[in-house]
Amino acid sequence: MHRLVVNCETGEKQLVAYTAEEIAGAEAEAAAANEERAAREAEDAQRAADKESGNQKLKDLGLTDDEIAAITS
Amino acid sequence: MATCELLGSTTLDNNTTHSVTFSGISTSDDYQQFEILSSCRLYETTSNPQGVEFWYSVNSTTSGYVYGGIVSQGSETGIASPWRDGGTGQAGGHTYRNNASYWNVTAIGGNWAKGKAFNRILIPQAQGDSRRKCAQIRMWTSFPRNDSYGHFSSHFMYVGDTADLTSITLYCNSPSTSYYFAEDSSFMLYGIKDSNA
Numbered sequence: 247m248h249r250l251v252v253n254c255e256t257g258e259k260q261l262v263a264y265t266a267e268e269i270a271g272a273e274a275e276a277a278a279a280n281e282e283r284a285a286r287e288a289e290d291a292q293r294a295a296d297k298e299s300g301n302q303k304l305k306d307l308g309l310t311d312d313e314i315a316a317i318t319s
Numbered sequence: 320m321a322t323c324e325l326l327g328s329t330t331l332d333n334n335t336t337h338s339v340t341f342s343g344i345s346t347s348d349d350y351q352q353f354e355i356l357s358s359c360r361l362y363e364t365t366s367n368p369q370g371v372e373f374w375y376s377v378n379s380t381t382s383g384y385v386y387g388g389i390v391s392q393g394s395e396t397g398i399a400s401p402w403r404d405g406g407t408g409q410a411g412g413h414t415y416r417n418n419a420s421y422w423n424v425t426a427i428g429g430n431w432a433k434g435k436a437f438n439r440i441l442i443p444q445a446q447g448d449s450r451r452k453c454a455q456i457r458m459w460t461s462f463p464r465n466d467s468y469g470h471f472s473s474h475f476m477y478v479g480d481t482a483d484l485t486s487i488t489l490y491c492n493s494p495s496t497s498y499y500f501a502e503d504s505s506f507m508l509y510g511i512k513d514s515n516a
Contacts, residue, residue: 247497248336249488254327254508255343264337273497 321513323354328507334362336500340488341508350510353442355489359504360435360463362491373438374490375456378482434463435504442487 247264304314327341344353439459489506492498 247499248333249338249340250329250331250336251340251342252327252329252506252508253343254341255345257327259329261333261336269497 321511324510324512326353326508326510328505330505331500331502334499334502336491336504337497338488338490339500339506340486341506342486344485344487344508344510346483346485349512351444351513352511353444353484353487354509354511355438355440355442355487355506356509357438357440357489357504357506358435359438359491359506360501362499362501373440373458373460374492375440375458376488376490377442377456377484378486379488432463436460436462438489440489442484444484 247269248261249264251260251262253259301314301318304317305311309317326344329339331339341355437460441457487508491500
């Protein structure tokens with residue numbers, strides 16, 4: 247795992263390797279980030295499901311799509 | 320008359336580069352904006368999902384970011400509305416919000432085999448007494464598409480650093496991850512002068 251540094255003043259390019267410690271830290275943080283993402287995606291999925299369910303209940307009450315849009319937007 | 324100068328450029332010759340830094344940016348020149356153009360691909364590994372993000376840091380201060388953008392499903396009716404995340408999401412575009420947020424190329428029908436992502440970052444400089452103070456960036460990205468889909472999105476990103484801009488780093492995904500830009504990915508930094516003249 248590297249970082250590439252381009253010096254705009256000199257034009258020199260330097261490929262710098264991450265230290266073992268930096269890599270370990272990155273992997274640990276990546277795992278935590280993935281967990282956070284999964285939680286957010288589940289939250290969004292639940293929100294979408296709630297919306298669909300709510301719309302269906304309004305339709306069951308006899309509201310048209312336009313009427314539902316008018317009161318929910 | 321505005322002039323655009325190429326300050327630095329590079330093309331990767333390996334699959335292990337996580338970030339590209341442009342350093343040594345002169346503080347004496349009269350650049351009013353900076354712009355990074357890149358053409359890049361995510362290097363795939365078994366532990367590497369299809370999703371990709373771009374993050375940046377200015378003067379070693381890493382950005383936060385606010386999602387915003389438009390995602391195309393490849394049809395007139397599949398274009399989602401602009402949206403925002405963070406508790407103020409707009410009604411439109413929910414279907415695609417997750418995919419856009421994490422830029423999961425596969426989920427939106429993208430295909431790395433079809434080409435590279437194109438990424439443009441505009442870095443405005445505050446003028447006057449606070450000239451060259453840089454704290455916010457706008458980023459636009461498009462991703463390779465299959466035969467039916469396309470994807471374009473934008474992020475507003477921010478850092479609290481208000482010192483002169485001397486270096487900027489673009490990361491493959493967030494700085495804390497170990498994803499890599501693929502070989503042959505290219506990055507260019509431009510300085511724009513006298514855009515008001």
